[in-house]
Amino acid sequence: xxDEQKVRVxxxxxxxxxxxxxxxxxxEAGYDVIQGGDGVEGLEVLQQASPVPQVIITDINMPxxxxxxxxxxxxxxxxxxxxxxxCLTTEIDEEKKNRARSLGATGWIAKPFNAEKLVWAIxxxxx
Amino acid sequence: xxxxMDDILKIFFEECxxxxxxLERGLGELSAEESSQETINAIFRAVHSIKGGAAxxxxxxxxxxxxxxxxxxxxxxxxxxxxxxxxxxxxFLAMDVLSDLVAExxxxxxxxxxxxxxxxxxxxxxxxxxxxxAPVSSEVGETPVPDDFTPVTVDLGGFDFDEPAEGGGExxxxxxxxxxxxxxxxxxxxxxxxxxxxxxxxxxxxxxxAMDVVCHMQDLPALADLPAEDARLGWTVRLPELSSSGIExxxxxxxxxxxxxxxxxxxxxxxxxxxxxxxxVEDTTIQENAPAAPVxxxxxxxxxxxxxxxxxxxxxxAKVGRKREQNASIRVDIGRIGMLxxxxxxxxxxxxxxxxxxxxxxxxxxxxxxxxxxxxxxxxDIQEAVMAIRAQPVRNVFQRMQRVVREASSLANKDVALVLxxxxxxxxxxxxxxxxxxxxxxxxxxxxxxxxSPEARQAAGKxxxxxxxxxxxxxxxxILIEIRDDGGGINTQRVLQTAxxxxxxxxxxxxxxxxINELIFAPGFSTAETVSDLSGRGVGMDVVKQxxxxxxxxxxxxxxxxxxxxxxxxxxxxxxxxxGMLIECRGSTMVVPVSSVVELVTVQKKDxxxxxPDGSHVVSVRGRCIPLIYLGDELTLPDDGGLQEETHHxxxxxxxxxxxxxxxxxxxxxxxxxxxxxVRDQAQVVIKSIEKNYRQINGVSxxxxxxxxxxxxxxxxxxxxxxxxxxVDTRALEAIAERAA
Numbered sequence: 001x002x003d004e005q006k007v008r009v010x011x012x013x014x015x016x017x018x019x020x021x022x023x024x025x026x027x028e029a030g031y032d033v034i035q036g037g038d039g040v041e042g043l044e045v046l047q048q049a050s051p052v053p054q055v056i057i058t059d060i061n062m063p064x065x066x067x068x069x070x071x072x073x074x075x076x077x078x079x080x081x082x083x084x085x086x087c088l089t090t091e092i093d094e095e096k097k098n099r100a101r102s103l104g105a106t107g108w109i110a111k112p113f114n115a116e117k118l119v120w121a122i123x124x125x126x127x
Numbered sequence: 128x129x130x131x132m133d134d135i136l137k138i139f140f141e142e143c144x145x146x147x148x149x150l151e152r153g154l155g156e157l158s159a160e161e162s163s164q165e166t167i168n169a170i171f172r173a174v175h176s177i178k179g180g181a182a183x184x185x186x187x188x189x190x191x192x193x194x195x196x197x198x199x200x201x202x203x204x205x206x207x208x209x210x211x212x213x214x215x216x217x218x219f220l221a222m223d224v225l226s227d228l229v230a231e232x233x234x235x236x237x238x239x240x241x242x243x244x245x246x247x248x249x250x251x252x253x254x255x256x257x258x259x260x261a262p263v264s265s266e267v268g269e270t271p272v273p274d275d276f277t278p279v280t281v282d283l284g285g286f287d288f289d290e291p292a293e294g295g296g297e298x299x300x301x302x303x304x305x306x307x308x309x310x311x312x313x314x315x316x317x318x319x320x321x322x323x324x325x326x327x328x329x330x331x332x333x334x335x336x337a338m339d340v341v342c343h344m345q346d347l348p349a350l351a352d353l354p355a356e357d358a359r360l361g362w363t364v365r366l367p368e369l370s371s372s373g374i375e376x377x378x379x380x381x382x383x384x385x386x387x388x389x390x391x392x393x394x395x396x397x398x399x400x401x402x403x404x405x406x407x408v409e410d411t412t413i414q415e416n417a418p419a420a421p422v423x424x425x426x427x428x429x430x431x432x433x434x435x436x437x438x439x440x441x442x443x444x445a446k447v448g449r450k451r452e453q454n455a456s457i458r459v460d461i462g463r464i465g466m467l468x469x470x471x472x473x474x475x476x477x478x479x480x481x482x483x484x485x486x487x488x489x490x491x492x493x494x495x496x497x498x499x500x501x502x503x504x505x506x507x508d509i510q511e512a513v514m515a516i517r518a519q520p521v522r523n524v525f526q527r528m529q530r531v532v533r534e535a536s537s538l539a540n541k542d543v544a545l546v547l548x549x550x551x552x553x554x555x556x557x558x559x560x561x562x563x564x565x566x567x568x569x570x571x572x573x574x575x576x577x578x579x580s581p582e583a584r585q586a587a588g589k590x591x592x593x594x595x596x597x598x599x600x601x602x603x604x605x606i607l608i609e610i611r612d613d614g615g616g617i618n619t620q621r622v623l624q625t626a627x628x629x630x631x632x633x634x635x636x637x638x639x640x641x642x643i644n645e646l647i648f649a650p651g652f653s654t655a656e657t658v659s660d661l662s663g664r665g666v667g668m669d670v671v672k673q674x675x676x677x678x679x680x681x682x683x684x685x686x687x688x689x690x691x692x693x694x695x696x697x698x699x700x701x702x703x704x705x706x707g708m709l710i711e712c713r714g715s716t717m718v719v720p721v722s723s724v725v726e727l728v729t730v731q732k733k734d735x736x737x738x739x740p741d742g743s744h745v746v747s748v749r750g751r752c753i754p755l756i757y758l759g760d761e762l763t764l765p766d767d768g769g770l771q772e773e774t775h776h777x778x779x780x781x782x783x784x785x786x787x788x789x790x791x792x793x794x795x796x797x798x799x800x801x802x803x804x805x806v807r808d809q810a811q812v813v814i815k816s817i818e819k820n821y822r823q824i825n826g827v828s829x830x831x832x833x834x835x836x837x838x839x840x841x842x843x844x845x846x847x848x849x850x851x852x853x854x855v856d857t858r859a860l861e862a863i864a865e866r867a868a
Contacts, residue, residue, distance in 0.1 A: 014172070016142050017180030020135035061172055084316035090179060098387075106316045107384035111179055124325050124381070125317060 006032035007126055010053040012042035012070060013088070014062040018111075022057070022088075025115040031122070039065025043073055046080060053083070055122050060089040060096065068103055075104040084125035088113060132184075139180040143229045146173040148526045150222055155529060158215045170218075171200045177225065181232070189228045192244055196221050199251040208254055217250045223530060300368040304378055306391035307343075307361030317385060319360065325381035326364055329374060339365040368395070461556065464516055471510045472704075472813035478506050479834030514700070518553035521599045521608075524563050525550050528597055531567050535574040542581055542591055543574050548598035554606050555700060558678055562608075562698075565674045569610050569694060570595065572668065577614035577692050587689065589613065601700075608696040617686035619643045626652065644684040648672045676845060679705065679722055707812045707831070707841065710789065711805040713759040716839050718812055718831060723844040725790040725798065727806060732786050746800045748790055753800045755788070756851045762826055791844045799848040814841065826850070 009031045011022045019035050026033045034049055036042030039062055046053065056074065060067035067087055074080045084106040087097075097108055109121055153170035156162045178193035200218070202208035224247045230236025304326065308319050327338055343361040347353070368374050375393060382391050482503070485496050525547045536543040554562075578584075578593035585591055596611040619640055626632045626646045638646075646652060648668045675682050680698035699705070699722070707718035728748055730736065736746050736755065744755040758764075788800040812831035817824060817840075828843035 015176040015180055017135060017139035017176075017183060020138050021183045024132070024135065061175060063169065063172065082314065082316045090175065101315075101387060104315055111182070120328075123328070124384075125321055 006030060007055065007122070008032040008034065008049070008051055008053040009055045009057060009122060010034050010036065010042065010046055010049065011057045011088075012036045012039060012062070012067070013059040014038045015059070018059070022118075025118060026122075029115065029119045038062040039067065039070030039073070042070055046074065047077070052079070054126050056083060056085045057088050057118075057122075058085060060087055060100065068099060071100060071103045071105050086121050086125065088118070136184055139184065140229070140233050142180060143177055143233075146177055147222070147226050147229065148523045149173045150225075151219075151526045151529055152522075154215060154218055154222060155526070157210050157218075158212070162210070167200075167204050171197065171204050174200055174225070177229070184232075186232045188239070188244075189225075189232050192221075192228055192248065193225060195248050195251045195255070196225060199254040202254060202257070208257060214254055217247075217254060219533065221247050221251055223534075226530075301365055301396045302368050302374065302378070303394045303396070304364045304366070304391065305361065305394075306364075306382065306389055308358050308385065308389040310356055310358040311388040312385050313358060314356075315388065317388075319362065322381060322385070322389070323362065323364070326366065326378065329377050329381070330366060337367050459516075461517075464513070468513050468517065471506070471513050472815075474506055475510060475813060476832040476834070476836070478503060480836040483835045510704075514555065514704075515553075517556050518700075519556050519559055520551050520553050521559060521562070521606075522550040524559055524566060525597055525599070527563065528566060528570050531570050532574055532595060535571045536578075539575055540580070541574060541578055541593060543578050543593045543595060545570070546594060546596045548596060549600045552599040552601060552606060554599075554698070558606075558698060558700075561674065561678055565671045565696075566597075566608075566610075568668075568671050570597070573610060573612045573614070573692070573694075577612035579615045583615070587615075602697075606698045606700055608698065610694040610696075611691060613691040616688040616690055616692055617644050617647070617684070618688070619686075622646055640686075641684075644686055647684070648682065679720065681722065704811050705814055705831075705841065706809070708789070708809050709807040709833070709839070710758075710801075710803045711807055712762075712803050713764045715764060716807060716833060716837065717758075718839055718841040719789060719791065719801070719844065720841065721809065723791045725792045727787070727789050729785045729787055730800075732784055736786070746788060748788070748800065751798075753790060753798045754848075754851045755800050755802060756847060758801050758803055761847060761850070791848065797848050799844075799851045801847070812839075812841070 007030075009026055011019065011026070011033060012035070013019050013022065014037055016037075019037070023033050023035065034045055034053060036045040039058075042056070042058065043065070046056070058067045058070055062070075065073070067089065071085055071087075074083070074085065081104075085104065086107040086109060087100050087105050088109045088111060090111040100108065106125055107121055109117060150170055150173040153162070153166050153173065156166045157170070174193055174197045178190055178197055181189040181193060196218075199208075199221075203210060203214075208214060224239060224244060227236055227239045228244075231239050306319075306322060308317075308322070312319070323340065330338060341363045343363065344359075346359040346361075348359070353359075366374075375395075378393055382389060385391075478499070482496070482499055484490055485492060485499060528547075529545055532543055532545040573595050574593075578595070579587070579589075581591040584593065594613050596609070598609045598611075600607055623632070623638065623643050623646070626643075626649065627634050629652060631646060631649045631652060632638065648671075652667055652669065672682050675696055675698070678698055680696055683695045683697070684692065685695070686692040705718075706721040708721055708724055710717050710719055726748075730746055730748065735748070736744055737752070738744055745752045746755045747753075787803055787805065789803055789806070790798055790800050792798045812833075814829045815831055817827060817830050824840075826843055826847050827840045829841045831839050831841055833839050
C-alpha cells in the first residue's frame with residue numbers, strides 16, 4: 001500500500017510513550033501517522049501537513065495548550081472545521097466530555113486503550 | 128515487533144526520568160508556597176503520564192500506585208485539598224515510592240516493599256477521602272475505585288477483528304434501530320454514513336446482507352427551500368441479533384459519541400413499541416419521539432446549551448503566536464552529538480596542522496595565514512557551540528538531592544532543609560552524570576555530620592531546622608559547586624585525634640586548621656563513633672575526592688566552628704577538552720593538566736636538591752620538601768643514547784646549574800616536582816582516550832593530537848605522585864625541611 005492510499009492520522013499527546021504506542025499501533029494497522037507533542041505543536045503540524053490528515057486523535061491533559069484549547073483552535077480554522085477529532089484520554093469526567101463535545105470533538109475514547117478499540121474508532125469516523 | 132516495543136519502553140523510562148524530577152520540582156514549589164495552578168497541573172500531569180505509559184506495558188504495580196497517587200493529586204488540582212505541610216510530605220513520600228517503582232520496573236532498583244506501598248496508599252487514600260478527589264481515570268464503565276483499576280495493556284500483537292460472533296442454531300432475533308442525526312452531528316465532523324457503516328460492521332461479512340436500511344425522507348423540503356446546513360434525514364435499520372448478548376451494547380457504542388446530536392432508538396422484535404431500552408451509557412439521551420418526527424432544534428441554541436463549562440481560558444491564536452519561541456527545541460541522540468564533538472576535535476587538530484605547515488619557511492604565506500585565522504575563529508566558535516549543546520542545567524541532579532536530604536534527615540532524626548541555588552547553571556552532560564554519586568555522598572555527610580541534632584541546635588541558639596545550601600555557578604571557565612551547611616563545623620580536635628588513632632598522621636604532628644580539615648579526605652577516615660546507616664556505607668570522603676578529581680576537579684573545605692562548613696567543588700566545564708601545559712622531556716612533548724600545576728620554578732641543582740637516605744631525591748621549594756620525579760625515568764622514555772647522566776638535559780642533583788621543575792599537586796594535597804626539559808606552551812587540547820584504543824598506561828591518563836600532527840600523552844599527575852611518594856619516607860622529608868629551615 002502506498003502512502004497516498006493510507007488514511008493519515010494526526011495524534012497529539014505530550015507523553016512520548018503514548019506517542020510511541022500510537023505510532024506503532026496505528027502504523028501496524030495501516031495508517032499514516034503524524035504527531036504533535038501538545039496542542040501548540042499539533043496545530044502547527046496540522047497546518048503544515050500535506051496531505052491533510054483525515055482524523056485527529058488528541059489527548060486532553062497537556063501542557064501549553066490542552067486538548068480543549070486544541071479542539072477549539074482547530075474548529076476555528078476553516079479548512080479543518082469538519083475534520084473528525086477523537087479525544088483519547090484518561091479523563092472520564094462527564095463535564096469534561098461534554099465540554100470537549102461542545103467544542104467540537106467527534107468522539108471520546110478512554111485510556112488505557114487497546115489498539116482494536118482505537119482502530120474501530122478511526123474506522124467509525126472515516127468510513 | 129519486540130524491538131519496537133522495547134524501544135517504546137525505553138522511551139517510557141526516559142520519560143519517567145524527566146517526569147520524576149518535574150514532579151519533585153513541582154512539589155518543591157508547592158512546599159515553598161510558590162505554586163500556581165500551573166504547578167499543580169504539572170505535578171498532576173507527571174504522575175498521570177507515568178501511569179498512562181505504565182499501563183501500556185502492563186506494569187501493574189506501578190499503574191496501581193500511580194493511580195491512587197493521581198487520585199489524591201486530583202483533590203489538590205480541583206482545590207478540594209489544601210496543600211498543608213503534612214499532605215505535601217505525603218506527596219513527597221509517594222513520589223519516592225513512585226520513583227522506586229519505576230526503578231523496579233526498569234530493573235535498576237530492588238523490588239519495592241509491599242508494606243511500604245500499602246502504607247503510602249493508605250496515606251494517599253486518606254487524602255482522597257478528605258478532598259473527595261474522585262479517582263480520575265480508568266476504563267469507561269469501570270467502578271471508579273482505585274483498587275479495582277485494571278489497566279488494559281495495549282495489544283499490539285494481532286489486530287484481530289474477528290469478534291467471536293458465532294450464532295446458535297435458532298433463527299436470529301431482529302433488532303430495529305431508528306436514528307435521526309441533528310445538524311450538529313455533521314458540523315462536528317461526523318456523518319450519518321459513519322453510523323450506518325458502524326452498524327454494518329457489527330455483522331460478520333457474510334451476514335452484512337442481512338441488514339436492511341430505510342431512509343426517511345419525508346421531512347425533506349423542495350430543493351429550493353432546503354437550508355443547506357439543516358439535517359432532515361432519518362434512517363431505520365433492521366439487523367439480526369447474531370451473538371447472544373453483546374450486540375445491543377455494540378449498537379449503543381456506535382451511537383455512544385452522538386447521543387446528544389442524534390436521536391436514536393433500539394427496539395427488539397416483540398418488544399412493545401415506544402418502550403425504550405434502559406440507558407446504558409451515561410450521556411446517551413434516548414429520545415422518545417418517533418424517528419420521522421421533526422426535531423425542532425436550532426443549532427445556535429444547542430451550542431449555547433451544550434457549553435455548560437466555561438470557555439477554554441486562553442485564546443488559541445495568542446498561544447500560537449507565543450509558542451514560536453517556546454518551541455525551539457528538538458531531541459537529538461546523544462551519540463550524534465558525541466560524534467559531532469569528535470569531529471570538531473579532529474577539525475581543531477587538522478586546522479592546527481595546517482597552520483603549522485603554513486608557518487614553515489617553504490610554505491610561508493601571510494595571505495593564507497590571514498584567511499586561516501578566520502577559519503580558526505570559526506572552529507573555536509563551533510567547538511564552543513557543540514559544547515553548549517552537550518551542556519545541561521544541573522537542575523536534575525540538584526533536584527535529586529532533595530530526596531537524599533529528606534531520607535538522610537529522617538533516618539538521623541534531624542530536621543534539615545535543602546536550599547538549591549543556581550540550578551540553571553549548565554555543565555557538560557557527562558560531568559553531570561558523574562556528579563550524582565559524589566554529591567549524594569557529600570549531602571548525606573552534611574546531614575549526618577554537619578547538621579547537629581535539634582536539641583544541640585536549640586542549645587546553641589540556632590533554629591531547630593538545619594539548612595544546607597547547594598549552589599552552582601560558573602567562574603572563569605569552571606563550574607563551582609558549593610555545599611554549605613549551618614551546622615557545627617568541623618571539630619578539628621576530634622578529627623586530629625581520629626587521624627592519629629588511625630595512623631594517618633604521626634602523634635606529634637602539628638597541623639594547621641586547614642590541614643586538619645583536609646584529613647577527612649584521607650582514605651579510611653571516619654569520625655562517626657558509630658557507623659551510622661547514612662554515611663557509613665563503606666565509602667569515605669576520600670572516594671568523593673577521588674571521583675571529583677577524576678573529573679578534573681578539586682575539593683576545598685572551609686569550616687567555622689559553631690557556624691558551619693563549606694565544601695567547594697571546582698570542576699571543568701567539559702571532559703572533552705582540557706587546559707594543558709605542554710612540556711618537553713627527552714624530546715617528547717607531553718601535556719600536564721593546568722588544574723594540577725601549582726607552580727613552575729627553577730631550582731639550583733646544587734643547593735636545592737637533596738638526596739635522602741633511601742637514595743631518592745627531594746627538592747626544597749619555599750621551605751617545603753617535595754619528592755622529585757625525573758619524568759623521563761619515570762615513564763621510561765628512551766634516552767638519546769650515551770651516558771645516563773647526559774640523558775637528562777637538566778642533569779641531576781649535586782651538579783652545577785639550574786633545573787626546571789614543575790610542582791604538581793594531587794587532590795589530596797600531596798605534591799611532587801616533575802623535572803622537565805622545558806615548557807613549550809599552554810593550550811587547550813582535545814582529550815583522546817588511550818584505554819579505549821590501546822590500554823591503560825601508568826602515569827598517563829589520555830592522549831591528544833598536537834597542531835603539528837604529533838600524538839602527545841596527557842600525564843596523570845595523581846598516579847605519578849602516588850608512585851613517587853610511595854618511595855619517599857615522609858619522615859625523612861620532614862627532617863630535611865627542618866634542616867633546610
